[in-house]
Amino acid sequence: MRIIIIFFLAALIVQSTSAQRKHWINSNGDVVKKDMATHYYTLTKTAAKTFLYQEYDKQTDSLFQEINYPTKDLLTKEGEFKQYFENGTLAVEGAYLNNKKTGSWMFYDRNSLKQTEITYKKGLKQGCFSEFKKGKLSAIFRYKTDTLHSLVQLFDAIGNNLFKEDTLDRAAYSFVDEEAIFSGGEIEFQKFLKKRTNNRNPQQVKVGVTFNIDKKGQVTEIEVLKESIQATIAEYYYKEALKVISKMPKWEPAMKRGRVVKSRHHCEVLFN
Numbered sequence: 001m002r003i004i005i006i007f008f009l010a011a012l013i014v015q016s017t018s019a020q021r022k023h024w025i026n027s028n029g030d031v032v033k034k035d036m037a038t039h040y041y042t043l044t045k046t047a048a049k050t051f052l053y054q055e056y057d058k059q060t061d062s063l064f065q066e067i068n069y070p071t072k073d074l075l076t077k078e079g080e081f082k083q084y085f086e087n088g089t090l091a092v093e094g095a096y097l098n099n100k101k102t103g104s105w106m107f108y109d110r111n112s113l114k115q116t117e118i119t120y121k122k123g124l125k126q127g128c129f130s131e132f133k134k135g136k137l138s139a140i141f142r143y144k145t146d147t148l149h150s151l152v153q154l155f156d157a158i159g160n161n162l163f164k165e166d167t168l169d170r171a172a173y174s175f176v177d178e179e180a181i182f183s184g185g186e187i188e189f190q191k192f193l194k195k196r197t198n199n200r201n202p203q204q205v206k207v208g209v210t211f212n213i214d215k216k217g218q219v220t221e222i223e224v225l226k227e228s229i230q231a232t233i234a235e236y237y238y239k240e241a242l243k244v245i246s247k248m249p250k251w252e253p254a255m256k257r258g259r260v261v262k263s264r265h266h267c268e269v270l271f272n
Contacts, residue, residue: 020044025055039064043072050079062086068096075099085110094120095229119143128152141239148235150223151242163246166220172262173210178255180213180263182248189267197271205233205271207241215260217250225266241269 024037041055046068051066053074065080068079077096085091089112094105107116119127125143132138136159140152151187182189208225222245224238231237245267254263 003140006212021268024058040062043074043269057086060086062088097122099123133157138238139243143243146226147226148238151246153238154243154246163219165219166214169214169262172221172264173254173256174264176254176256176261176263179251180254181263183250183252193267193269196247197240197269205237207237207269207271208266209241209245210264210266210267211245212262213251213253214262215253217253218238219245219248219251222246237271240271244269 022040022042024032024034024040026032026036027038029039035060039055039058044052044054046052049068051072051074053069055064055066056062057064063084065081065083067077067081070078072085076099076231079095079097081092081094081096082090083092087110089110090108092105092107094101095103101120102122103120105118105120106114107118109115116132117128117130118125119126119262121127124146124233126145129141129143129144129148130139131141136157137155138157139154141148142150143154151163151166152165153161156162182192185191209222210225211222212220214220222242224241253260255261
């Protein structure tokens with residue numbers, strides 16, 4: 001019996017030591033010799049019989065990220081994921097399902113303030129994409145199949161609602177008897193657009209946008225039309241174009257067969 005107990009304790013010590021053994025890797029995650037490594041990771045078997053991968057910076061021993069795997073071969077990410085700044089504060093938290101991002105992912109700045117919250121489905125952005133400024137919600141966008149689609153809500157610096165999409169009345173007409181009119185007409189409409197565009201790119205950028213004017217003259221259901229914009233800058237200008245349209249003042253609504261109706265419109269937002 002004494003021999004069995006000693007053997008059992010020895011096995012536990014070996015298992016514990018093995019679980020915390022440092023595996024040396026480079027910045028790409030490739031296994032390398034210690035003197036070539038920039039990071040290292042340990043692997044711990046959890047109570048749920050999964051494996052917790054914890055990666056550290058070699059120089060500071062600070063925790064960089066934590067990933068859960070169902071098996072020791074580390075092929076499929078499954079479960080909670082966390083990433084940290086070098087000061088130890090949380091940078092990213094989310095979850096994986098079958099190696100793909102799923103559910104809500106939160107991104108923080110170095111002061112632990114929220115920057116974005118993104119909803120994923122099977123690894124693609126799907127649903128709400130929330131942006132924050134200084135930790136306060138500033139805008140909510142909608143994504144469809146990993147592509148920016150529309151603006152849901154926009155807020156000012158203190159949290160007041162500037163725009164909220166209204167989809168209760170789905171009937172919007174493209175052909176009407178009397179078009180909706182921007183206050184001051186087309187010239188004032190173009191002036192409005194020009195005042196609110198700011199270009200961070202040396203070349204001219206043009207974004208097509210569709211929107212509805214409801215029966216009260218309010219803008220709603222603003223969507224971007226995909227244009228031939230460089231992928232690296234497209235998302236910024238798509239979002240800016242949506243925000244520009246959301247800030248329009250009331251229009252005089254359209255008329256069809258003697259009654260006020262919701263109408264569908266299209267314009268181009270030009271960033272010079």
